[in-house]
Amino acid sequence: MAKRRLSDQQRTRITRNQADRQQRLRAAAPAQDDSPEELGPEQPGLVICHYGQQLEIESLAPETAGRIFRCYQRTNLPALATGDRVIWQSDSETSGVVVALQPRSSLMARPNQQATLRPIAANVTAVAITIAPLPQAFANLIDRYLVMAEHLGLQPVLVLNKTDLLEAERDAELEAMLANYAGIGYTVLRVSTRAQLGIAELKAQLSAHTVVFVGQSGVGKSSLVNALSGAMAEESAAVGGMSTGHEKGTHTTTAARLYHLPGSGDLVDSPGIREFGLWSLEPQEVFDGFVEFRPFRGACRFRDCKHLQEPGCALRAAVDEGHISPARLASYFFLLETL
Ligand SMILES: Nc1nc2c(ncn2[C@@H]2O[C@H](COP(=O)(O)OP(=O)(O)OP(=O)(O)O)[C@@H](O)[C@H]2O)c(=O)[nH]1
Ligand SMILES: [Mg+2]
Ligand SMILES: [Zn+2]
Incomplete structure (x- = not known):
């Protein structure tokens, strides 16, 4: 056992040394463009988005605070998630490399088709489980998110969006379901980004939190994030259409992204789920x-x-x-x- 652990350690050290050496080689290699390839000092940063191999890191260093750098991560690091606090070094005016991950207070992951967990958002404190009259809401999915939130110790909030579309007869079941959740003690908020209803209440509820918006594609997560963050057109989250006939979303958001709320609080927009994944729970x-x-x-x-x-x-x-x-x-x- 002791012998095996030693060899594991050795292997990790070798991998790390190799990564470091490659890193040094890369840093020492002649610049591809005319920017200097010297690495800047180690500094704190925040993962805004992680897509493909690329990370968007917001600098938290005093001189460059708030600026976004395109980074890749050292190979010895675990998969990074939106909301992660990291240590990074710049290698140009606009890019850099993430060299360390700071401890996480929470990690929300999602199982993929291969049943392995993919990290979605780190350090969130609340989950806004977003539903709408259309696409139809499923209690099973809501409960799945609630179980996950309870398990991770995150504050769950149920957000019914598109209240402008409510039809008394068709949505009687939905209303009964929501009344049941409220009866259990969950916070249920009713909003419409289209009719601009309930947005201030939702904002007040979330201002002290880093909240991740989850739910089916097409319920309006990105629309809500835009309404709450008051994002200007060029920095706003892309809003999708609805597929005709099936009243389903069109999977517009493809990677989780963090937005700052004016004042306090952060929002994470996440891609709509495609299937009932399996969280590994007892x-x-x-x-x-x-x-x-x-x-x-x-x-x-x-x-x-x-x-x-x-x-x-x-x-x-x-x-x-x-x-x-x-x-x-x-x-x-x-x-x-x-x-
Ligand atoms: N009627 C109505 N439509 C809305 C409302 N909010 C959003 N929508 C529409 O719903 C559609 C989907 O909105 P998105 O914000 O892209 O939904 P999403 O949950 O981010 O979807 P994915 O990114 O695919 O997961 C768009 O056509 C929006 O215009 C609302 O309050 N009322
Ligand atoms: Mg979206
Ligand atoms: Zn029993």
Whole structure:
């Protein structure tokens, strides 16, 4: 064991040395353009966006504060995410290299098709779970995000956008669902970026936070980020159309990006999800992610109760007594199945 660890360490050191050497070679190589290739001093920065191999780093150093540098990262670093605090060095007036990652307070990741986790946003403190009358909202997806937020200790906020599109009859189910979330204790905000409704309230709710907007494509995450940040045309997030016929979004946003709120707070716009991915959670963590279930943990007659047909099931009793909604229990089973 000790021997193996030593060789692991050696391997890491070799990789790091190689990376350093390549870095020095690259720095020492004759400049491709007429900019000097000498690396500047180590300085703090913030990852604004990570797409492909490129990072957009906002400088936090006094002399260049607020300026954006195109950077690549040293190969010994883990995958970086929007919101990461880093140490970087400039190699030109507009570019540089990220040399270190500073500790993260949180990391929101998303499973991809290969079931590996891809980091989306780091150091966020709140999650705005964005839904709309169209595209149709799914309780399962909302619950998945809620479980994730609870698990990471992030403040969840449910944001219903496009209230201008609400139709009483068609959206009765949506309203009932939202009333249920409010009843559990979640903050539910109603906004319309088109009709400019509820934006100030949402802003007030989020001003102390770094909040990531998540949800299906087409619900209006980018529209909300623009409305909140008051972004000027050239720096605003791209807003997409809706595919005709299916009332779905068109996956306009392709990489998470951070925007500063005037005053205080940061927003992270993220790409709409394509499928119900699997977050690697333990069944117990899923249970705990349903906050209104927690008082009934361990209260069933059988210690290994699956809350299906067992006699003396406290969870089922709670549903019968109206403390837990049947929809949330069904959602819990659905999430367990997809683990
Ligand atoms: N009616 C109405 N449409 C809206 C509202 N907000 C946004 N939209 C429209 O919804 C569509 C999708 O908006 P986006 O902001 O691109 O949605 P998104 O969630 O960022 O989508 P992805 O980037 O694909 O994940 C656009 O056509 C917007 O104009 C609203 O409050 N009311
Ligand atoms: Mg978008
Ligand atoms: Zn039970």
